[in-house]
Amino acid sequence: MSEALAGGGVALATPAAASISVRGLTKSYGDVEAVRGIDFEVSAGEIFGFLGPNGAGKSTTISMLCTLVKPTGGTATVAGFDVNTQRDSVRRNIGLVFQDTTLDTYLTAEQNMRLHAELYGVERQLVEPRMRQVLEMVGLWERRGSAVATFSGGMKRRLEIARGLLHSPRVLFLDEPTVGLDPQTRSSIWTYIRELKGAEDITIFLTTHYMDEAEYCDRIAIMDKGVIVVLDTPDALKASIGHDRITLQTDDDQAAIAALQERFQIAGQISEETVIFGVPSGELFVPRLFAGLGVPIRSVSVSRPSLDDVFMSYTGTTIRDAEVSASEQHRAATMAFRRSR
Amino acid sequence: MATTTVGEATRPPTGARAPVPAVHVPASSLRGDLRAVKIVWKREMIRFSKDRLRIATSLVQPFLFLFVLGTGLSRLASAGTHGVNLRTFVYPGVLCMAVLFTAMFSAASLVWDREFGFLREMMVAPVRRSSLVLGKCLGGATVASFQGVIVICLAGLVGVPYAPLLIIEVFALQLVLAFTITAFGVMVAARIKQIQSFMAVTQMVMMPMFFLSGAIFPVSGLPQWLTILNRLDPMTYAVDPMRRLVFDHLTISSAARRALDPGVTWWGWHVPTLLEAAVVFAIGAVCLAVAIAEFSARE
Numbered sequence: 139m140s141e142a143l144a145g146g147g148v149a150l151a152t153p154a155a156a157s158i159s160v161r162g163l164t165k166s167y168g169d170v171e172a173v174r175g176i177d178f179e180v181s182a183g184e185i186f187g188f189l190g191p192n193g194a195g196k197s198t199t200i201s202m203l204c205t206l207v208k209p210t211g212g213t214a215t216v217a218g219f220d221v222n223t224q225r226d227s228v229r230r231n232i233g234l235v236f237q238d239t240t241l242d243t244y245l246t247a248e249q250n251m252r253l254h255a256e257l258y259g260v261e262r263q264l265v266e267p268r269m270r271q272v273l274e275m276v277g278l279w280e281r282r283g284s285a286v287a288t289f290s291g292g293m294k295r296r297l298e299i300a301r302g303l304l305h306s307p308r309v310l311f312l313d314e315p316t317v318g319l320d321p322q323t324r325s326s327i328w329t330y331i332r333e334l335k336g337a338e339d340i341t342i343f344l345t346t347h348y349m350d351e352a353e354y355c356d357r358i359a360i361m362d363k364g365v366i367v368v369l370d371t372p373d374a375l376k377a378s379i380g381h382d383r384i385t386l387q388t389d390d391d392q393a394a395i396a397a398l399q400e401r402f403q404i405a406g407q408i409s410e411e412t413v414i415f416g417v418p419s420g421e422l423f424v425p426r427l428f429a430g431l432g433v434p435i436r437s438v439s440v441s442r443p444s445l446d447d448v449f450m451s452y453t454g455t456t457i458r459d460a461e462v463s464a465s466e467q468h469r470a471a472t473m474a475f476r477r478s479r
Numbered sequence: 480m481a482t483t484t485v486g487e488a489t490r491p492p493t494g495a496r497a498p499v500p501a502v503h504v505p506a507s508s509l510r511g512d513l514r515a516v517k518i519v520w521k522r523e524m525i526r527f528s529k530d531r532l533r534i535a536t537s538l539v540q541p542f543l544f545l546f547v548l549g550t551g552l553s554r555l556a557s558a559g560t561h562g563v564n565l566r567t568f569v570y571p572g573v574l575c576m577a578v579l580f581t582a583m584f585s586a587a588s589l590v591w592d593r594e595f596g597f598l599r600e601m602m603v604a605p606v607r608r609s610s611l612v613l614g615k616c617l618g619g620a621t622v623a624s625f626q627g628v629i630v631i632c633l634a635g636l637v638g639v640p641y642a643p644l645l646i647i648e649v650f651a652l653q654l655v656l657a658f659t660i661t662a663f664g665v666m667v668a669a670r671i672k673q674i675q676s677f678m679a680v681t682q683m684v685m686m687p688m689f690f691l692s693g694a695i696f697p698v699s700g701l702p703q704w705l706t707i708l709n710r711l712d713p714m715t716y717a718v719d720p721m722r723r724l725v726f727d728h729l730t731i732s733s734a735a736r737r738a739l740d741p742g743v744t745w746w747g748w749h750v751p752t753l754l755e756a757a758v759v760f761a762i763g764a765v766c767l768a769v770a771i772a773e774f775s776a777r778e
Contacts, residue, residue, distance in 0.1 A: 204603065205603075206602075206603065226506075226507055226605050227506075229603060229604070229605040230504040230505075230506070230605045231504070234603055236596070236599060238596050239595075239596050240596040240597055240598075240599045240600040241596075241597065241600070242522065242526075242592075242595075242597045242600075243595065244525075244526050244529060244530075245522070245525060245526075249522075249525065252518075253518055253522060254600070254604075256514050256515065256517070256518035257514075257515055257518060257600075257601065257604035257605075257606055258504050258604060258605065259504055259505045259508075259510075259511040259514060259605075259606075260502055260504070261502070261503075264499065264500060264502050267499045267500075268499050268502050271499050304502070305502055305504045306501060306502035306503075306504075
């Protein structure tokens with residue numbers, strides 16, 4: 139116990155320190171460079187998302203951070219511990235939810251949880267209350283006595299999230315937490331993840347290839363072909379590609395166009411009886427517009443560029459196209475991998 | 480320890496209850512590893528107790544050998560067995576066989592664990608891989624010995640007395656054999672990742688091991704090639720002491736004893752029972768060590 143406290147104290151001394159810190163991380167499988175030198179930091183308490191098509195290197199990165207795969211080069215620390223030299227310390231401080239289920243479906247939910255508690259050495263008197271807490275969080279406490287084989291895909295994923303949290307990890311890794319789930323279940327999983335941030339003092343690192351899910355993250359890194367092409371908040375990313383779109387309905391569209399040009403040096407255009415133009419940070423511009431346009435405005439709407447636009451602008455392809463070409467490579471690689479096993 | 484203090488009053492459903500104290504995952508320790516061994520073992524027990532079909536099906540083979548082969552062949556072999564029922568002769572072999580197949584089946588579950596992902600949950604845990612492998616081997620050994628107990632219960636049907644000492648000795652030997660076979664299976668499972676291949680490989684190994692072991696024939700006076708193969712078969716060193724234990728409790732002529740229970744010899748030297756058991760255990764220990772090394776090296 140005292141050892142654990144001492145071990146934990148190293149990182150606790152600086153609570154604001156980065157929860158994950160990565161420098162020049164690479165991973166090659168033979169000639170294939172899955173991850174080609176990435177750098178980033180994740181602060182404590184952040185929800186950090188890795189966004190990219192299948193085969194971009196997201197899972198390889200997460201595997202290296204979880205000490206499941208040895209990096210070919212570079213360094214990474216998780217919860218203050220080096221993934222290469224302090225593997226066990228890293229493992230004690232992280233929770234993992236993989237793409238594929240790692241539950242024993244013959245056992246009940248509770249048996250799975252207890253097994254995890256034993257493997258992680260959770261103090262005996264804490265097993266019951268902590269298990270109840272995390273199972274209630276994901277709404278599975280009532281079902282704890284049922285065999286996992288009877289659970290739906292969404293319930294299994296929720297159980298895995300609860301299990302990943304059982305030992306109070308400082309960092310929770312979620313590899314594609316919603317892949318293969320229907321839209322409704324996906325959104326409920328996200329509700330749990332968002333609530334988690336409020337309920338637990340935890341850093342969440344996740345990968346996804348769903349654009350809409352990246353919106354839930356505090357910051358996202360877009361990964362493509364083994365490198366991080368850009369990293370920022372979803373809003374900043376969208377702002378970075380330029381303009382929000384502002385749509386106006388006015389009493390006099392022609393006058394509005396002229397006024398925009400004269401007072402804001404903005405070229406607007408009329409389309410279907412609305413005035414449309416682009417500005418950076420649209421919501422900051424709207425008050426100025428009302429104050430300075432001089433033409434009565436009947437309605438205004440600001441729409442942001444989507445993350446699809448962002449992905450497109452940084453990688454030159456849509457995520458769906460990237461997905462198709464990557465999934466073909468992935469399939470070939472998987473087949474080769476299966477054969478070699 | 481703000482980092483690991485969880486959920487105090489921040490969530491309505493749990494807020495009413497007293498806050499759950501912080502969970503700390505302790506540094507690796509012997510105690511932690513023993514806990515891991517125990518829970519992996521316990522999981523095998525839970526799964527076995529839920530799997531009644533497996534208990535039933537794994538008994539089919541011993542029954543076939545004991546009653547069908549034993550009864551059928553006795554019509555031909557009565558002259559050679561000095562009046563001893565062939566079922567009685569085969570019984571020690573079947574005691575070993577029951578353990579052999581169940582233990583290998585237990586090891587196969589490791590391949591399934593990999594297939595269904597659960598192995599990963601164990602592999603990422605902050606415990607020594609050796610405790611996981613050991614837990615698995617002990618679990619497999621326990622399950623297989625339980626199966627062995629069922630065959631022990633059949634003793635009366637083949638004219639073997641229910642002597643308490645005999646039962647204890649037979650059970651102890653079964654435990655050793657079960658451990659060794661599970662360790663062997665786990666070692667194979669570390670390398671072979673597909674269940675079909677695993678089954679093929681283990682069948683290919685188990686069948687010759689069973690037939691060469693002397694489970695269904697006495698091991699003296701064999702052609703030289705068969706003698707050599709017999710002495711190289713690890714199962715021989717389980718079947719031979721098993722037969723000696725059983726025959727010690729039978730009332731048969733000394734001629735029959737000499738013919739049916741000649742004992743294993745190395746260049747004319749009779750290998751003692753304890754050494755035979757030690758050979759079996761040593762093979763198991765080596766397999767276990769290799770399995771641990773294999774799983775520890777894996778990421």
